[in-house]
Amino acid sequence: MEHSVDFGLPSLEATPSTRSVVLVVGNFDGVHLGHQRLISAAVEVAHADGGKVLAATFVPHPRMVLSPRPELSLLTPPEVRRRLLHAVGADLILTMPFAERLRQLLPEEFLARLRARYRIVAVVAGPRVSIGRGGAGRLPFLQEYCTREGLRLVVVPPIEALGAVVSSSAIRALLQAGDMRAVAAMLGHRFVVEGVVEHGDGRGRKLGFPTANLRLDPLQALPPDGVYTMRVRLPDGAHCPAVGSIGTRPQYGAGELKFEVHCLRPVGDLYGSALEVEVGTRLRAQETFPSEAALVEQMRADAAAAEADPMP
Numbered sequence: 001m002e003h004s005v006d007f008g009l010p011s012l013e014a015t016p017s018t019r020s021v022v023l024v025v026g027n028f029d030g031v032h033l034g035h036q037r038l039i040s041a042a043v044e045v046a047h048a049d050g051g052k053v054l055a056a057t058f059v060p061h062p063r064m065v066l067s068p069r070p071e072l073s074l075l076t077p078p079e080v081r082r083r084l085l086h087a088v089g090a091d092l093i094l095t096m097p098f099a100e101r102l103r104q105l106l107p108e109e110f111l112a113r114l115r116a117r118y119r120i121v122a123v124v125a126g127p128r129v130s131i132g133r134g135g136a137g138r139l140p141f142l143q144e145y146c147t148r149e150g151l152r153l154v155v156v157p158p159i160e161a162l163g164a165v166v167s168s169s170a171i172r173a174l175l176q177a178g179d180m181r182a183v184a185a186m187l188g189h190r191f192v193v194e195g196v197v198e199h200g201d202g203r204g205r206k207l208g209f210p211t212a213n214l215r216l217d218p219l220q221a222l223p224p225d226g227v228y229t230m231r232v233r234l235p236d237g238a239h240c241p242a243v244g245s246i247g248t249r250p251q252y253g254a255g256e257l258k259f260e261v262h263c264l265r266p267v268g269d270l271y272g273s274a275l276e277v278e279v280g281t282r283l284r285a286q287e288t289f290p291s292e293a294a295l296v297e298q299m300r301a302d303a304a305a306a307e308a309d310p311m312p
Helices: 033-048 062-066 078-087 107-117 139-149 168-177 180-187 292-308
Strands: 004-007 020-025 052-059 092-097 119-125 152-155 191-198 212-216 226-233 239-247 258-263 274-284
Touching: 020 033, 033 052, 033 119, 033 152, 052 078, 078 092, 078 191, 107 119, 107 139, 119 139, 139 152, 168 180, 180 191, 180 274, 212 274, 226 258, 226 292, 239 274, 239 292, 258 274, 274 292
Parallel strands: 004 092, 020 052, 020 119, 052 092, 119 152
Antiparallel strands: 191 212, 191 274, 212 258, 226 239, 226 274, 239 258
């Protein structure tokens, strides 16, 4: 599948594409089951016409601009989001800066910018869609606009899982509670983080459990501190079962938060590599032990549990 990524708010003087495009607009944080349903509906429409699916999204997340709070975090930072959107069927991804110029555009102006670059023939949206200044471009506007402009509009109803409507905020709450099985059920895939392996203090290697210390996006949402089963996607594409720790390592005096992964198979030197890590079952909270020997014994038990865990 041919993929591409565009950046920036399109200009009205842009040169439009010749191939037809089906538009889906959203934040897509998590690329959860609801987002996947939207993309899937767009794929059906696009393929019937030989066109492409365009996912138009924003950075930073509008919530971080409109109601900034220090605890705000993302299920999927931009790079992870782009990869997941491509994986579920988006051919083209347009990432626009959620800055003042974009925020002040009326819904008609916003759509005009997109149509200047892309030959949009259809729009796929959920019933709670809102675009343009103050979110004024809701479903009634979109219905009238598409009828007037000769565009097809497909409205996709919300999807439910575990007896509730799937949403990024619901998943974020489940993640904060550490319910990884429920998180995976609403996402439609395991919770994933990506980071670059950097040098640590080497303590894990001295204990017989070498770890990859990941540098994560500072906006990455994480489950509660603890020890988790994990699965690592290595740079060569192979997957390796793992056990990992998220937290401040209280055994050695609480410091900054660390995301450490111990692969249960030999993997070689990973320093500087970008790793994708699926977070599974929470085995236990972080804790202190009376000795390093007791810590090592518990780490062996954690590794055995991770080896046996089927992951959610």
